[in-house]
Amino acid sequence: MDTLDDLIGRLAPDTLLRALAPDQLEILLRKATRRDLRAGETIIAQGDETGDFAVVVLTGGLKISMVSAGGREIILNYCGPGELVGEIAMLDSGPRTATVTAAVPSSVLILPSRTFLDAATASPASVEGVMRELARRVRQLNLVIESDRTFSMAPRLARALVRLVDPDSADGRLRYHPSQSDLGAFAGLARENVSRLLSEWEAQGIVARKGRALLVRDHAYLQTLAEFGDEA
Amino acid sequence: MDTLDDLIGRLAPDTLLRALAPDQLEILLRKATRRDLRAGETIIAQGDETGDFAVVVLTGGLKISMVSAGGREIILNYCGPGELVGEIAMLDSGPRTATVTAAVPSSVLILPSRTFLDAATASPASVEGVMRELARRVRQLNLVIESDRTFSMAPRLARALVRLVDPDSADGRLRYHPSQSDLGAFAGLARENVSRLLSEWEAQGIVARKGRALLVRDHAYLQTLAEFGDEA
DNA sequence: GCGCTAGCGTGATGAACATCACAGACCGCG
DNA sequence: CGCGGTCTGTGATGTTCATCACGCTAGCGC
Known part of the structure; x- marks a missing residue:
């Protein structure tokens, strides 16, 4: 069970679990049950009524997505080790509004809601x-709404890429290898335009390609584009 | 102070205050200080660093807005009596990301954060x-993001109108009388297109006009438009 | 009355982007 | 090796909407 201690050591920074006192966190995680997922396997389905558990990613990565009214897939997020999903x-205790599938083979912990609430209410x-x-x-989320309203294609794709770079990698590798269609569903634009933008950025040395994989060369440029749009 | 009891009686349904136990709520509200605002007066400004209080609307109404990167105004919400703002x-305890101004002459309660937290943590x-x-x-918010991405003008304006109708009014009056520019900033579209859409809807009997004021005649139609878009 | 301003209606133009269509390129698998 | 699938590049076309430009109206002060 030393993966558990590993996990506690490098919990994702922006997760709810971080907010718990360390001792309670450890108790909580030891009470959870472990489960392994094959690539593509679904663990939470949009519309499920009994959303009485959350999921902690141990290894691998999960894709959170939903199907819009028009029938298009929208990818809301990718979650890696140490992140909490479905909280x-x-x-x-409402219905599930999104579907969660394993982007790659993964293992996760299942946290029943009662267990989590007990830990969360244990101390002020x-x-x-x-x-x-x-x-x-x-x-x-408010910021996302604001930028979605006013930003054009390029900043949106920039934000998607920035969210996908692996912070542990020096050469700007991504944490997953999404197809251009996936990138489009993540950033909210058509697959063809993902292709066009990436070509342009490659010519400018902002991104590079290594086989299928995408490398972010100029992280700072994409970051400011994502933050301030193209009018800045 | 009977306005206070009034307030407790008809608290807005979706507010954080509703989540508190009634006795704690009353104590909390009696500890708060009251303040009156002239129309257009600002009580919270985007960028303020000391966001250590929230505001409860007693009478009137507040407008929550922000200025986007491109310099356009975005109206995030209108809040009426019984609603909590700035929470x-x-x-x-981060900086203020939006500006709050009185849409009409209003009176509000100021809730210091410590007071609120004490009440909130008082019981499991x-x-x-x-x-x-x-x-x-x-x-x-996730739903808003999803619909913003995929919806066209009409459903977005429909959602704005649905959010503005006065639930207490039988004839579909709005809670405020926004100009078409304001409606545009609220729904995320250009003023001219607000005008065009409203004319169209008026011809179809979906909305009506009484002088300046707008009346929503076919609430159900707008509701489904707002929820499912125009492809349904 | 007369001007003055804020808000409205509506056409014409153009930019941004989705969609369609098709031609490679790559990859696993027999 | 060849063959079917999925992924990719790129042009042509069309839609949706913002923007520009203008004239109109309705108050409102004087």
């Missing part, structure tokens, strides 16, 4: 931590 | 209530 339905520090973290999420 | 920065029921309410907010 919204767990907290408000944990309570305030969880509330703070939830508030941060709301803040983040 | 995000209060909870995560309150804690779970607040978490549930925050989670609901996140869920709501």
